[in-house]
Amino acid sequence: MPKTEHWQWYVEQFSPTELHHHAIEETYFSGDTPFQHVAVVRSSTFGKMLILDGDTQSAEADERIYHETLVHPALAAVRERSEVLILGGGEGATLREALRCPDVKRCTMVDIDGSVVELARRYLPEWSDGSFDDSRARVIIDDALAFLDRDDGRYGAILSDLTEPREDSPSNPLFRDEVFRQIKDHLCEGGVYALQASTAGVHHMALHAKMARSLRPHYRYVRSFYTHVPAFDADWAFIACSDAVDVAALSEHAIAMYVGTLRGENYFYDAETHRRLFSLPLYLRRELAKEGDVF
Amino acid sequence: MPKTEHWQWYVEQFSPTELHHHAIEETYFSGDTPFQHVAVVRSSTFGKMLILDGDTQSAEADERIYHETLVHPALAAVRERSEVLILGGGEGATLREALRCPDVKRCTMVDIDGSVVELARRYLPEWSDGSFDDSRARVIIDDALAFLDRDDGRYGAILSDLTEPREDSPSNPLFRDEVFRQIKDHLCEGGVYALQASTAGVHHMALHAKMARSLRPHYRYVRSFYTHVPAFDADWAFIACSDAVDVAALSEHAIAMYVGTLRGENYFYDAETHRRLFSLPLYLRRELAKEGDVF
Amino acid sequence: MPKTEHWQWYVEQFSPTELHHHAIEETYFSGDTPFQHVAVVRSSTFGKMLILDGDTQSAEADERIYHETLVHPALAAVRERSEVLILGGGEGATLREALRCPDVKRCTMVDIDGSVVELARRYLPEWSDGSFDDSRARVIIDDALAFLDRDDGRYGAILSDLTEPREDSPSNPLFRDEVFRQIKDHLCEGGVYALQASTAGVHHMALHAKMARSLRPHYRYVRSFYTHVPAFDADWAFIACSDAVDVAALSEHAIAMYVGTLRGENYFYDAETHRRLFSLPLYLRRELAKEGDVF
């Protein structure tokens, strides 16, 4: 009966001149929370996709690439893993990855949008994979800044899954010296702060470089790393900050030891992948070496 | 917060080389019935839209154009309006228009897909505007052919809102001599059979002409009429068949008398609109005059 | 070898939420003139298409509908057809239609963009069909206003094929009382001024109605007419103005007589089509009856 199979499309607009069209096979949810527009759809290539304000947040087919990259280099690098803090991360996949590490005794996740957490539990259970019900998980619906203000905990790793500080972004106020200091005050000695940090693609590396420049005065080691995330159509970048450990220089042995303790199997990350993530191409190193403005 | 306002699109494919993209503001429903894929969405230009298998069925902004055209020329032309039969028409708008005529004592509507009727009542109440609850309405969920087989009623007007007999269409078996005869057997003397009859656009008038050719052996008067329906991106055609009355030649006076009896106000149809509908351009008359194959 | 047949598309944007995509089979020309961006492409459905600043101007498949409608109702209505003036009309198809009438002794066409005329002669010869070389044609590359200022001719019919006076349009300054008077001063007694006049679709009839309101103080008869032009995806409207003749009320006999004199065959227009064009649907008559602002 169908004349045409694909009539509903998710169009991600990277710029007014670059659009990516994904045929939607099913729309599980589409609506507004107090903070953003949320949709959960399924495409044939990427499986279930979470879309916030028209931007792909994560997709079934490759979310493990993104989430293993955000979590494991940092956790592999720290000694004290009992307390982990996640800023953002509403889907629960960052939480899932952190809790795969048995050394983690408590993982606190602070997300401003409780609706996204609820929608993710309902429509994307594969993302959290039961971790919301793990007794080690502490999920707090609050503004990250407000939480940091009143919380007096210390964490071996702080993982920031907040959106990047574009000018119109709600994360923009989170990217300033005062907050950097506040985050650092919540790190244990020897701790690592890892954050998703915009893109490192040939056209769009300036914001990432500015983020790195802004963090350098605060930490001895500020290391960029990145991987292509197909569902994002982008080379997605991260930064690992620490006064104690150079995450980029982690030994194969140390990584292998850490990975060996994880429950279940990794999809993407291990010592060789770590080397890939932290080996940056020439053009990106040049960009990172430039001087320029900071947040 | 939104980077881009329009990320979800309904793409209607007229052919592999012609696509119409409508930004979707909201998806009310999207799912499969046993018969077809049904979606109800809202676009900024056309308002709520009903989409069956990827084809626009009707839109808030101009459904009155389509439904007034299907119903009123036929009803204006017949004397005996007490019994009206609608084949298809699940949205309830054909029913609504028929019941605006106080002469109609009972309007029977037979649609195969009860889910569409339910979805239309829930999401498109403006279409039926209460007519499903009108005591004169008789709604039967059944195959049109099965109904005609067992029904022994006679109707002053039979209005067919079935999809056109494209090769892959479920309506295809309804378009053959035997069914034409069965429909005619259900017409009162002096009755009119009016049907939506594909498009009359410069590129796509062959199917309409074939439908007209197929009906001519059965009726004395077989009149084509059409109007552009913006939400369809098409010049939509209809055929009015009768042994007693030439609907194309209806007098202004007769039409004005009929329209005067209707409850509420028309949006599109009156005597002048009737003249427009039945005054066909040269290229279409040439096409209709051609000989060719029949169903 | 081809993986996909259609990789190049012409996307006409009707609004940010309504796009029509036409697959391009061939690009004949694409470049800027001093006045606008011009492209000539071929689509499978509409054949060759002339595109100015991203808007479809005319298409091989249905340009006769538009051009016969602009030219013939006006010419049929006037007695004195020896001198005709066309404002705009660079493709040469308005000229072609006017010159099909043997009563026309001279047809003056004034278009501001000589490049469009040249490109149309080269890539769209079917549009002008030799009329640029007709000894009765006088083609002047100039601003319409400047021409009217210095010209002291009188014309039985003035046909305006200028773009509608949208706010950002170069035709906007042409739509004001002073210019209306100037045009009228160039009409012979009994002459008709016909102009393309934006759209009459359910969503976009306000500009047309404003144009009609603005012209009414200047002429005894100001008649709207329109037809769906598929390549425009729109119900395209026109206005015929005259102090002497009500073009809407032209008799079948008069039209048939006029059409009979034309060289070659019409595709769209004759007496029945004329009746269609000038029989307006209820919603449009209501819009035209409203009071409102003028140019």
Place this chain on the structure above:
Amino acid sequence: MPKTEHWQWYVEQFSPTELHHHAIEETYFSGDTPFQHVAVVRSSTFGKMLILDGDTQSAEADERIYHETLVHPALAAVRERSEVLILGGGEGATLREALRCPDVKRCTMVDIDGSVVELARRYLPEWSDGSFDDSRARVIIDDALAFLDRDDGRYGAILSDLTEPREDSPSNPLFRDEVFRQIKDHLCEGGVYALQASTAGVHHMALHAKMARSLRPHYRYVRSFYTHVPAFDADWAFIACSDAVDVAALSEHAIAMYVGTLRGENYFYDAETHRRLFSLPLYLRRELAKEGDVF
């Protein structure tokens, strides 16, 4: 005057459900050669783009990523660089990169489609950057297989820039044991055969793995490497084959020495980038370790 800036789009179809739309700012050329459809356009994000049969072949913004990756790991690894052979590579950028190495005394390039070479010289001079006129360049328009049949040269590096052996591809016949042997027969002792080898993305690594499996019986070292090429929307893979040298294990020192001899500056490649290219993520190593069919 422009209502909308972007009306012409290049739509790359990755599958019927995944499309990437690039607004075209200018079309330099669009036409058929005896072998394929060729277009040269400019997009705002990627600059000039070469499109063969609707697939992006290379783009101004990132072609250096692709071409440095194809050429330099292989050339860095071989001792005997005086003779280099390129199969395909019509744009001239592979040639350009090879000739940047002063050790190269002659670089032979064999491409079947002379029109692409001519179009690239005319519209994409930045790609070849004068290398077609380098006295060390020998450009032969011929089928790669026919050339190998009659040529008795020996090359330190053979670089294959042919399209991947998809079922419908003209390169498919080039991917079989007999041809593998023929290519190897043209390698100097200690030589390296490097080829572009489809994609290594999460969804599309099977063809790459099959290519690697097919080559393993022929060489002691068969190493996969890849990089994301933004204009391709893909993780693009390559294979380096040699009996003498494990390209993946090349020392930092050796790479730095080689890079130091090149004329001009690299954009992408150096020792750290080499480490990135050859450090494969876990999922890809798992795929490459699978058994399966071969060509």
